[in-house]
Amino acid sequence: MSVYRWLDERLDLDRFNKKFMRKAFPVHHSFFLGEIALFSFVILVLTGLFLTFNFEPSTRLVKYQGQELPAAYVSVLYIDSLPFGKVIRSAHHWAAHIMVASVFLHLLRILISGAYKKPREVNWLLGLLLLALTVVVAFIGYSLPFDAFSVTATQIGYGIGKSIPYVGDWIAQVTFGGEYPTVHSIPRLYALHVLWLPLLLMALIGAHMLIMIKQKHTQPRYAEEVAPGKILGVPMMPMQISVMTVLFLLYLGVLFILAGAVIAHPIEVYGPPGTSTPALKPDWYFLWIYGILQMIPSSWQIPLPGGASITSEFIGGVLIPGILGLAALLLPFVDTRKTKQRYVELPTEHPMRTSVTVGLLFFFFVATFAGWKEEFGMTNGQLWAMLIFIPLAAWFTTYVLIRQVWGKRPADE
Amino acid sequence: MYRNDTIGPFFALLFSAALYLATYWDGKHIAALHGGKPPHEALSEGQIGLVAFATLFLIYGLIGYFSVWLEGVELRPGRHVPDPSGLVVALALLLAVAEAALGGFFVRLMIHHLTVEPVSPLAEGVVFGAMMLIGALLVAIYKKYYLGDEVLVEDEHSEVPW
Numbered sequence: 001m002s003v004y005r006w007l008d009e010r011l012d013l014d015r016f017n018k019k020f021m022r023k024a025f026p027v028h029h030s031f032f033l034g035e036i037a038l039f040s041f042v043i044l045v046l047t048g049l050f051l052t053f054n055f056e057p058s059t060r061l062v063k064y065q066g067q068e069l070p071a072a073y074v075s076v077l078y079i080d081s082l083p084f085g086k087v088i089r090s091a092h093h094w095a096a097h098i099m100v101a102s103v104f105l106h107l108l109r110i111l112i113s114g115a116y117k118k119p120r121e122v123n124w125l126l127g128l129l130l131l132a133l134t135v136v137v138a139f140i141g142y143s144l145p146f147d148a149f150s151v152t153a154t155q156i157g158y159g160i161g162k163s164i165p166y167v168g169d170w171i172a173q174v175t176f177g178g179e180y181p182t183v184h185s186i187p188r189l190y191a192l193h194v195l196w197l198p199l200l201l202m203a204l205i206g207a208h209m210l211i212m213i214k215q216k217h218t219q220p221r222y223a224e225e226v227a228p229g230k231i232l233g234v235p236m237m238p239m240q241i242s243v244m245t246v247l248f249l250l251y252l253g254v255l256f257i258l259a260g261a262v263i264a265h266p267i268e269v270y271g272p273p274g275t276s277t278p279a280l281k282p283d284w285y286f287l288w289i290y291g292i293l294q295m296i297p298s299s300w301q302i303p304l305p306g307g308a309s310i311t312s313e314f315i316g317g318v319l320i321p322g323i324l325g326l327a328a329l330l331l332p333f334v335d336t337r338k339t340k341q342r343y344v345e346l347p348t349e350h351p352m353r354t355s356v357t358v359g360l361l362f363f364f365f366v367a368t369f370a371g372w373k374e375e376f377g378m379t380n381g382q383l384w385a386m387l388i389f390i391p392l393a394a395w396f397t398t399y400v401l402i403r404q405v406w407g408k409r410p411a412d413e
Numbered sequence: 414m415y416r417n418d419t420i421g422p423f424f425a426l427l428f429s430a431a432l433y434l435a436t437y438w439d440g441k442h443i444a445a446l447h448g449g450k451p452p453h454e455a456l457s458e459g460q461i462g463l464v465a466f467a468t469l470f471l472i473y474g475l476i477g478y479f480s481v482w483l484e485g486v487e488l489r490p491g492r493h494v495p496d497p498s499g500l501v502v503a504l505a506l507l508l509a510v511a512e513a514a515l516g517g518f519f520v521r522l523m524i525h526h527l528t529v530e531p532v533s534p535l536a537e538g539v540v541f542g543a544m545m546l547i548g549a550l551l552v553a554i555y556k557k558y559y560l561g562d563e564v565l566v567e568d569e570h571s572e573v574p575w
Contacts (some may be wrong), residue, residue, distance in 0.1 A: 133488070234563065235563055246552050252542070256538045265455070283458060
């Protein structure tokens with residue numbers, strides 16, 4: 001206590017506590033999706049620190065058990081041999097997957113509850129940027145072990161980046177340190193993965209949270225009856241912090257049990273990069289893009305002036321995701337409201353928005369399914385028909401169901 | 414989304430179980446396609462996605478139930494003083510002893526890995542994970558039976574953070 005008093009006399013901690021630590025936090029379990037994403041990032045930084053001490057970002061060949069192998073690959077084998085090393089690497093990998101999934105579901109929650117509307121438009125844009133950045137950092141992390149799997153998977157991303165007319169070559173050269181894989185690729189990707197992109201993520205997460213604290217959460221609807229026009233919540237310290245600690249420990253517990261039970265990306269199974277290309281697909285969060293690429297014939301080419309061309313890779317890998325991204329960016333400026341949004345909008349009160357979201361989810365499911373085109377022996381025509389009609393059917397069914405069960409609400413008039 | 418009820422967490426746990434089951438069936442299907450034996454001992458890309466969402470739903474479902482237990486379905490302004498029983502004290506003590514024992518065992522595992530032979534990642538992960546889960550339970554018990562509740566009503570125009 002005397003240490004606290006000593007610090008308080010110098011730093012005015014009491015004022016800090018009264019101002020920041022007494023902030024009221026509204027309570028709803030759906031708010032935990034954002035916290036899970038945040039804790040994923042914290043765990044990724046902590047486990048990543050351990051990995052950086054032992055990983056060698058280089059493709060120079062070193063002797064390992066009588067073989068000449070890339071140093072990056074051998075250093076990952078070394079990490080796996082350390083006490084708890086394999087589990088920490090596996091936890092790092094799983095936390096990355098869970099972070100992508102939680103950011104996606106968090107955005108979905110914001111979308112179906114209308115929390116992107118005035119005054120939270122800026123935070124919606126920051127959230128979209130965070131999702132894109134999270135996917136990019138996770139993708140780059142995949143390339144680092146430099147095993148047969150990661151080299152082939154990275155080549156798919158390299159191809160997509162390179163396909164952008166006029167600037168693609170330049171973007172690919174800057175990101176991958178030249179024609180992938182070169183000796184410069186791993187050091188370049190490593191610097192992006194452990195330094196520049198995490199710093200950018202930290203800055204964006206900080207801004208996202210500061211804006212959230214300033215604008216407050218959208219509150220659960222019942223709060224309107226208990227304390228209309230006010231913020232109803234528990235104080236940050238000690239109530240909210242204690243529940244956040246429970247979540248953090250719970251997450252760590254589940255994550256490490258999973259990481260020990262199922263080693264994500266066991267590189268000794270895939271082996272070092274060789275002359276043959278293993279049969280594989282990109283990570284699950286890219287499977288929908290991969291699926292669309294499978295459905296577009298490589299003969300689709302539109303020549304552009306100056307020798308450039310729009311290729312099938314560009315259409316599937318950049319153009320279609322770009323259109324969806326642009327629609328998401330514009331959403332809060334199209335679906336607007338005049339008054340400040342204080343309480344969550346119930347999905348059943350907005351059947352059009354909810355059903356379009358369900359349709360979009362089915363679009364992602366079908367596009368992902370198309371990634372297994374060869375395994376299921378499907379034709380492009382069948383897949384295109386599924387990609388168009390299943391999301392439409394899902395949208396229509398959801399819309400009719402909501403209207404029938406919950407009726408017409410003033411919000412849709 | 415009307416109140417902090419258990420509907421969301423219940424379906425999250427249900428989805429989680431379904432997705433873990435789908436991962437298992439997917440593995441069986443992949444093995445069947447390769448004559449009863451999978452091509453290698455790693456999860457497929459689809460299985461990794463399923464497990465990622467299954468784990469996320471599991472964590473979300475669990476913290477959702479914890480939230481309802483610790484914070485209630487609806488907040489009401491004021492202070493609520495807890496009343497811990499002897500049973501709660503005994504349970505907390507038991508968990509603290511288990512935490513300390515697992516901590517000691519985890520250190521022994523690390524030393525064994527360094528000096529004798531590698532320890533299975535499953536043992537390392539389960540022991541460390543169990544320590545964290547017991548820690549979560551201890552903090553939850555502390556919050557429920559010792560910290561009490563305080564619900565504030567705040568003006569939406571505040572000076573925080575600017």
